[in-house]
Amino acid sequence: MKRKVTLKQIAKELDVSISTVSKSLRNSLEIGEETRLKVQAFAKFYNYKPNNIALSLKNKKTKTIGIIIPEIVHHFFSTVINGIEQVANEFGYSVIICLSDDSFEKEVRNMEMLANGSIDGFIMSLSKETQLKGDFHHITEVINQGMPVIMFDRVTNEILCDKVIIDDKYAAYEAVQSLIDKGKKKIALVTTVDYVSVGKLRTDGYTKALLDNNIPFDDNLIIKIENIDTCEIIIGKLLEDKAIDAVFAVNELFAVTCIKTANKIGLTVPQDFAVIAFTDGIISKYSTPTITTVSQNGLKMGNKAAKMLIDRLELEETEEENYTTEVIETYLIERESTN
Amino acid sequence: MKRKVTLKQIAKELDVSISTVSKSLRNSLEIGEETRLKVQAFAKFYNYKPNNIALSLKNKKTKTIGIIIPEIVHHFFSTVINGIEQVANEFGYSVIICLSDDSFEKEVRNMEMLANGSIDGFIMSLSKETQLKGDFHHITEVINQGMPVIMFDRVTNEILCDKVIIDDKYAAYEAVQSLIDKGKKKIALVTTVDYVSVGKLRTDGYTKALLDNNIPFDDNLIIKIENIDTCEIIIGKLLEDKAIDAVFAVNELFAVTCIKTANKIGLTVPQDFAVIAFTDGIISKYSTPTITTVSQNGLKMGNKAAKMLIDRLELEETEEENYTTEVIETYLIERESTN
Numbered sequence: 001m002k003r004k005v006t007l008k009q010i011a012k013e014l015d016v017s018i019s020t021v022s023k024s025l026r027n028s029l030e031i032g033e034e035t036r037l038k039v040q041a042f043a044k045f046y047n048y049k050p051n052n053i054a055l056s057l058k059n060k061k062t063k064t065i066g067i068i069i070p071e072i073v074h075h076f077f078s079t080v081i082n083g084i085e086q087v088a089n090e091f092g093y094s095v096i097i098c099l100s101d102d103s104f105e106k107e108v109r110n111m112e113m114l115a116n117g118s119i120d121g122f123i124m125s126l127s128k129e130t131q132l133k134g135d136f137h138h139i140t141e142v143i144n145q146g147m148p149v150i151m152f153d154r155v156t157n158e159i160l161c162d163k164v165i166i167d168d169k170y171a172a173y174e175a176v177q178s179l180i181d182k183g184k185k186k187i188a189l190v191t192t193v194d195y196v197s198v199g200k201l202r203t204d205g206y207t208k209a210l211l212d213n214n215i216p217f218d219d220n221l222i223i224k225i226e227n228i229d230t231c232e233i234i235i236g237k238l239l240e241d242k243a244i245d246a247v248f249a250v251n252e253l254f255a256v257t258c259i260k261t262a263n264k265i266g267l268t269v270p271q272d273f274a275v276i277a278f279t280d281g282i283i284s285k286y287s288t289p290t291i292t293t294v295s296q297n298g299l300k301m302g303n304k305a306a307k308m309l310i311d312r313l314e315l316e317e318t319e320e321e322n323y324t325t326e327v328i329e330t331y332l333i334e335r336e337s338t339n
Numbered sequence: 340m341k342r343k344v345t346l347k348q349i350a351k352e353l354d355v356s357i358s359t360v361s362k363s364l365r366n367s368l369e370i371g372e373e374t375r376l377k378v379q380a381f382a383k384f385y386n387y388k389p390n391n392i393a394l395s396l397k398n399k400k401t402k403t404i405g406i407i408i409p410e411i412v413h414h415f416f417s418t419v420i421n422g423i424e425q426v427a428n429e430f431g432y433s434v435i436i437c438l439s440d441d442s443f444e445k446e447v448r449n450m451e452m453l454a455n456g457s458i459d460g461f462i463m464s465l466s467k468e469t470q471l472k473g474d475f476h477h478i479t480e481v482i483n484q485g486m487p488v489i490m491f492d493r494v495t496n497e498i499l500c501d502k503v504i505i506d507d508k509y510a511a512y513e514a515v516q517s518l519i520d521k522g523k524k525k526i527a528l529v530t531t532v533d534y535v536s537v538g539k540l541r542t543d544g545y546t547k548a549l550l551d552n553n554i555p556f557d558d559n560l561i562i563k564i565e566n567i568d569t570c571e572i573i574i575g576k577l578l579e580d581k582a583i584d585a586v587f588a589v590n591e592l593f594a595v596t597c598i599k600t601a602n603k604i605g606l607t608v609p610q611d612f613a614v615i616a617f618t619d620g621i622i623s624k625y626s627t628p629t630i631t632t633v634s635q636n637g638l639k640m641g642n643k644a645a646k647m648l649i650d651r652l653e654l655e656e657t658e659e660e661n662y663t664t665e666v667i668e669t670y671l672i673e674r675e676s677t678n
Binding site for chain 2: 110286
């Protein structure tokens with residue numbers, strides 16, 4: 001399928017701003033006649049379809065924010081939503097949520113549906129499949145139509161837009177350092193496969209902490225779980241084969257599975273080994289022992305993402321994009337599993 | 340504020356069907372001229388505003404389902420959403436979710452926003468505040484505009500529409516009976532305050548099970564938790580004061596708090612007392628001991644609600660409403676807390 005020419009491409013070609021192109025296509029008198037006609041002629045030549053939705057959006061505000069997230073079963077995403085809702089309500093915005101179910105096709109379909117006049121802007125976290133494919137045309141199109149997009153947590157460098165992230169590498173580094181500070185030397189990393197951006201960064205942080213402390217990196221201590229159903233077996237093997245003294249798990253489900261598997265084979269946490277989990281959720285708080293976690297600060301992430309979006313929606317149209325990436329600080333919540 | 344006259348009221352007044360009123364107001368030639376003019380005159384007299392949105396909805400399908408739920412932090416609602424998504428995807432529908440945050444005002448606002456052309460029909464569970472106020476005018480209005488509404492879990496008898504529920508009373512009865520079958524006699528009920536419909540029904544089931552087994556009902560064994568923060572203190576008092584041998588908790592948070600509080604004062608579950616929780620969630624599965632639960636079968640509930648809505652959307656317009664209430668079966672998942 002031939003890719004349609006976008007506002008951005010026209011702008012680049014003619015060396016004017018996107019806003020100038022957009023206004024010219026709306027025949028705005030703010031733009032000098034020569035530029036206006038040139039843009040219009042160019043757009044016609046390339047068969048550019050002035051998107052009525054995008055044009056109407058410039059004028060009609062819905063006061064609604066669209067959220068696209070992979071899923072809601074994980075506590076982290078629920079918390080981010082709560083954070084977005086808080087700020088949205090404060091500023092009189094409504095919130096609509098759609099799930100991509102980690103599917104590229106559903107992410108595209110839901111974005112197109114919402115961009116169709118229901119909302120003013122997006123806050124989104126990429127689906128696994130989208131990250132794997134590296135196809136972000138649906139996001140580019142929405143942005144080119146003049147609709148702001150804020151990405152959080154699972155983001156990509158391929159798209160220029162505002163982003164809210166945590167420093168996954170540093171957060172992992174700190175967690176592993178805290179284990180080393182407690183005298184742990186044989187620290188296993190229980191992680192997912194690498195195609196989600198954050199997984200890679202957390203592994204980097206783990207590795208760096210070991211190296212900075214002159215602890216040899218051992219590939220056998222990195223356990224990749226592809227399917228939660230096989231998690232217990234794989235962890236059981238880890239605990240039986242290697243005399244590890246700590247586990248750093250990239251999510252709390254892996255962490256609690258470590259603890260329960262340990263119990264089954266006669267090991268106890270934290271006596272036999274310590275456990276830290278990434279993402280502070282409901283399991284860590286209520287498991288026995290309670291689990292020390294890296295808090296991703298989902299509420300603050302949601303607050304910030306909503307504020308960035310509303311700022312973009314309510315500030316006067318700017319000629320130049322000026323995107324920022326906000327890094328939300330994480331912190332360690334010390335509980336029983338590392339005592 | 341004077342209540343606007345609805346399609347339903349006009350229909351009742353003139354003794355014709357809602358569909359006839361609706362078609363007459365659209366000036367459909369399907370309706371005889373006399374009736375048509377009478378309806379139009381009546382509507383004009385009562386200052387009925389033909390809702391353009393509703394009219395356009397009759398013709399324009401969005402192939403989108405709107406969900407309104409109180410919150411998503413609880414695993415039950417996430418599961419219902421997954422169930423709705425499954426069926427919706429199968430039939431080519433998209434899904435939009437809005438949260439009421441248990442607020443009446445947000446529920447009304449979100450329903451009005453979505454009814455405004457974004458969706459074809461609603462699947463909803465009432466907010467606590469709506470149940471407390473007993474004000475359902477926003478739902479009546481949507482239904483009168485010809486938009487189908489399916490209610491699940493937190494429903495009301497005040498609204499005639501399709502509903503998907505579990506038999507909360509019977510499910511509670513069965514759970515308590517299973518404790519009695521294990522020889523338990525002093526069974527505490529840890530519940531919420533009564534204004535949510537399901538809470539009342541579960542208490543009724545608890546009481547009936549005791550009476551049917553000639554166990555005296557003891558008001559002191561019914562613990563009502565208004566605020567989760569005070570949960571531990573109240574449960575601590577229960578465990579220290581009364582020599583109970585089982586707890587039936589209306590949610591898994593109360594159940595896990597019972598177990599953790601017991602541990603703190605030197606009691607062990609299930610040795611010292613058994614625990615059953617309503618709602619099978621992620622905490623019950625991963626707590627130590629794992630918790631026996633009544634599964635509310637959220638996935639099936641979601642499947643059924645979506646199927647009912649899509650049937651209503653895709654079947655030919657019927658003259659008479661013919662609403663059904665589907666009762667989804669629950670089942671007990673036996674785990675360590677009752678062994």
